[in-house]
Amino acid sequence: xxxxTDAAPTNQRGKVRNKRQSLQAPERRAGYGMLTPSLLVxxxxxxxxxxxxxxxxxxxxxxxxxxxxxxxxxxxNYSLVIHSETFWHSVWFTFYFAVVTVFLELFLGMLIALxxxxxxxxxxxxxxxxxxxxxxxxxxxAQMWGYIYNGVYGVLNYLLQSLHLIGAPVTWLGTGxxxxxxxxxxxxxxxxxxxxxxxxxxLQMVPRDLYESAYLDGANAWHVFWSVTxxxxxxxxxxxxxxxxxxxxxxxxxxxxxxxxxPGTATESLSILGDRVMFQNLDFGPGSAxxxxxxxxxxxxxxxxxxxxxxxxxxxxxx
Amino acid sequence: xxxAKWKTxxxxxxxxxxxxxILLPFYWMFITSFKTDFALGAYPPSxxxxxxxxxxxxxxxxxxxxGTYIRNSVVVSLVSxxxxxxxxxxxxxxxxxxxxxxxxxxxxxxxxxSMFPAIAIMSPLYMLLRHLNWLNSYQALIxxxxxxxxxxxxxxxxxxxxxxxxxxxxxxxxxxxxxxQSFYRIYLPLTTPGMFTAAVFTFVASWTEFFMALTFNxxxxxxxxxxxxxxxxxQYTIPYGTIFAGSVVSIVPIILLTILFRKWIVSGLTxxxxxG
Numbered sequence: 001x002x003x004x005t006d007a008a009p010t011n012q013r014g015k016v017r018n019k020r021q022s023l024q025a026p027e028r029r030a031g032y033g034m035l036t037p038s039l040l041v042x043x044x045x046x047x048x049x050x051x052x053x054x055x056x057x058x059x060x061x062x063x064x065x066x067x068x069x070x071x072x073x074x075x076x077n078y079s080l081v082i083h084s085e086t087f088w089h090s091v092w093f094t095f096y097f098a099v100v101t102v103f104l105e106l107f108l109g110m111l112i113a114l115x116x117x118x119x120x121x122x123x124x125x126x127x128x129x130x131x132x133x134x135x136x137x138x139x140x141x142a143q144m145w146g147y148i149y150n151g152v153y154g155v156l157n158y159l160l161q162s163l164h165l166i167g168a169p170v171t172w173l174g175t176g177x178x179x180x181x182x183x184x185x186x187x188x189x190x191x192x193x194x195x196x197x198x199x200x201x202x203l204q205m206v207p208r209d210l211y212e213s214a215y216l217d218g219a220n221a222w223h224v225f226w227s228v229t230x231x232x233x234x235x236x237x238x239x240x241x242x243x244x245x246x247x248x249x250x251x252x253x254x255x256x257x258x259x260x261x262x263p264g265t266a267t268e269s270l271s272i273l274g275d276r277v278m279f280q281n282l283d284f285g286p287g288s289a290x291x292x293x294x295x296x297x298x299x300x301x302x303x304x305x306x307x308x309x310x311x312x313x314x315x316x317x318x319x
Numbered sequence: 320x321x322x323a324k325w326k327t328x329x330x331x332x333x334x335x336x337x338x339x340x341i342l343l344p345f346y347w348m349f350i351t352s353f354k355t356d357f358a359l360g361a362y363p364p365s366x367x368x369x370x371x372x373x374x375x376x377x378x379x380x381x382x383x384x385x386g387t388y389i390r391n392s393v394v395v396s397l398v399s400x401x402x403x404x405x406x407x408x409x410x411x412x413x414x415x416x417x418x419x420x421x422x423x424x425x426x427x428x429x430x431x432x433s434m435f436p437a438i439a440i441m442s443p444l445y446m447l448l449r450h451l452n453w454l455n456s457y458q459a460l461i462x463x464x465x466x467x468x469x470x471x472x473x474x475x476x477x478x479x480x481x482x483x484x485x486x487x488x489x490x491x492x493x494x495x496x497x498x499x500q501s502f503y504r505i506y507l508p509l510t511t512p513g514m515f516t517a518a519v520f521t522f523v524a525s526w527t528e529f530f531m532a533l534t535f536n537x538x539x540x541x542x543x544x545x546x547x548x549x550x551x552x553x554q555y556t557i558p559y560g561t562i563f564a565g566s567v568v569s570i571v572p573i574i575l576l577t578i579l580f581r582k583w584i585v586s587g588l589t590x591x592x593x594x595g
Binding site: 031052138143144146152 | 322330333341344345347348351360364366407409412414419432433437439441444445449462499502523526533544545546549573574577578581585588
C-alpha cells in the first residue's frame with residue numbers, strides 16, 4: 001500500500017499562499033466535515049480500543065454488575081503471561097503455522113499462476129471458482145474439513161485406503177502433529193486461490209515482447225523468471241504475503257471449529273488463547289496482555305517479512 | 320512465439336486439476352446435505368447419495384431456527400455495507416479532492432490498524448458494549464463491521480476520486496453548487512465501479528465474520544450464520560446434515576455475488592490493496 005503523494009500545493013509562499021488559503025477555507029472546512037463520520041467510527045472502534053487494551057493489560061480487572069473495576073497492577077499481567085508455558089506454546093504454534101502456510105501459499109500460488117498464465121479459455125469460469133473459497137465463511141470450511149477428516153466415517157480415510165496409502169482409518173484430528181497438518185491443508189486450500197488471482201493479475205501486466213526479447217538474447221527459463229517475471233510481480237507477492245501474515249496471526253475461526261485448540265493445546269493459536277483467558281476464565285487483565293503481545297508480534301513479523309523480501313529481491317537482481 | 324503443444328496441454332492439466340481440488344470439498348458438502356442420517360455416518364461413505372432427501376434443509380429451518388440466523392446476517396451485513404458506502408464515499412472524496420492536511424499518513428495508519436488481529440480490540444469493545452447494554456443487538460456488530468471495513472473502502476474510493484479532474488469541482492462551484500452538492504451530483508455517479516468493489520468487500524467480510532459475532536451476540540435469537548453453523552450441535556452426534564444444509568444455503572447468495580461482481584472483486588484484490 002504505497003501512499004501516493006498528494007498534490008496539495010503547500011509550499012507556496014507569501015501573498016499567493018494567503019490568497020489561496022482564503023479561497024480554500026470553505027473547501028478545507030468541507031473536507032474535514034466529510035471526514036468526520038469516518039474518523040469518529042474508526043477512532044471509537046479500532047484506535048481507542050487498541051490503546052485501551054494496553055491500559056487494561058496493566059490492570060487487575062474484575063467484572064461488576066454493569067461494568068468492571070480496575071486496579072493498577074504494573075507489569076504483573078505480563079509477568080504472568082511470560083512465565084506461562086501455554087503462552088509460549090501458543091506463540092510458537094501461531095508463528096510456525098503462519099510462516100509455513102504463508103510460504104507454501106505464496107510458493108504454490110506462484111507455480112500455479114505461472115502454469116496457467118496464458119490460458120485464454122475458461123477464464124471467467126476459473127476466476128469465479130477461484131473466488132469461491134475466498135468468499136467462503138471460514139466456519140463452513142472448517143466444518144467441511146472436520147467431516148472429511150473424521151476418524152470414523154471421514155472420506156479422506158476412505159480415499160487413502162482405496163489407494164492403499166494407509167492400512168487402517170486414521171483419526172486425523174486426534175494427535176497433535178496430524179491435527180496441525182490437517183489444519184494447514186484446510187488453510188492452504190482456502191487461501192491459495194486468492195494468492196493465484198493476485199499473482200496472475202501481476203503476470204498479465206508483463207508485456208509479452210519482454211519474454212521474447214529475453215529468449216532471443218539466449219536467456220534460459222530460470223533467468224527469464226528472475227530478471228523479467230519476478231520483478232514485475234514482486235509487489236503483488238509482497239502485498240499478498242503481508243496481508244496473509246496479518247491474517248494468519250489472528251487465526252481464530254479455523255481452530256475454534258475444527259479442533260477447539262486441541263488435542264490438548266496443540267492447535268491453540270494466540271487468538272484462541274486470548275479468547276479462552278478473557279471470555280471463558282474472565283481474566284481480562286492477563287487476556288489483554290496476550291492481546292497486546294499478539295499485536296507486537298504481528299507487527300514485528302510483518303517488518304521482518306518485508307525486509308527479508310526486499311533482500312530476496314536484491315539477490316535476484318544481482319544474479 | 321508459439322508454444323510447444325505438450326506445454327499447452329500441461330497448462331490445461333494444471334488448471335483443471337487446480338479447479339477440481341477447489342471444488343471437490345464443495346461437492347462433498349453438497350451431496351452430504353442431501354444424504355439420509357443413516358448414510359451420513361456410514362463407512363465406507365457413498366460417493367453419490369443413494370437416497371436423496373430434503374430432511375436436513377427442513378430441519379435447519381424448523382428445528383434449528385436457521386431462518387433467524389439468515390435474517391440477522393442479512394440485516395447486519397446490509398446495514399454495515401450501507402454505512403460503509405455512505406461514510407467512505409464522503410471520506411474518499413475529501414482525501415482525494417479537498418485540501419485536508421495529514422491525510423495520507425492517517426489513511427495508511429487506519430489501513431494497518433484495520434488489519435490487526437481482532438483479539439486486540441475484543442476486551443475493551445466487549446466492556447463498552449456490555450456497559451451500554453448493547454450485547455446481543457444488531458448495533459453490537461454493525462458498528463465494528465463498519466469501522467473495520469471503512470479504511471479499505473476509503474482507500475478504494477479515494478483511488479477512483481483521484482482519477483477525476485479537480486476542474487469539475489471548480490466548474491460546479493462557479494455554477495453555484497455547494498461542495499457537498501458537487502460531490503453528490505457530479506463526482507459520486509462517476510465512481511460507481513469503486514462503490515461496487517467497496518460494497519462487495521464489506522458485505523463478504525460482514526457475512527463471514529465470526530469472532531466478534533460469537534463474543535458479542537451469544538443469544539440464540541441474535542446469532543449470525545457463521546455462529547449458528549459453528550454451534551449447531553446434536554445430543555450425541557454432530558448434525559453434519561443440518562450443518563451442510565445451512566452451509567449450502569449460506570453459500571448461494573455469495574456465489575451469485577461473486578458471479579455478478581467478479582470484475583470488481585478482482586480489481587479490488589489487485590488495486591494495490593489486498594484484503595480478503
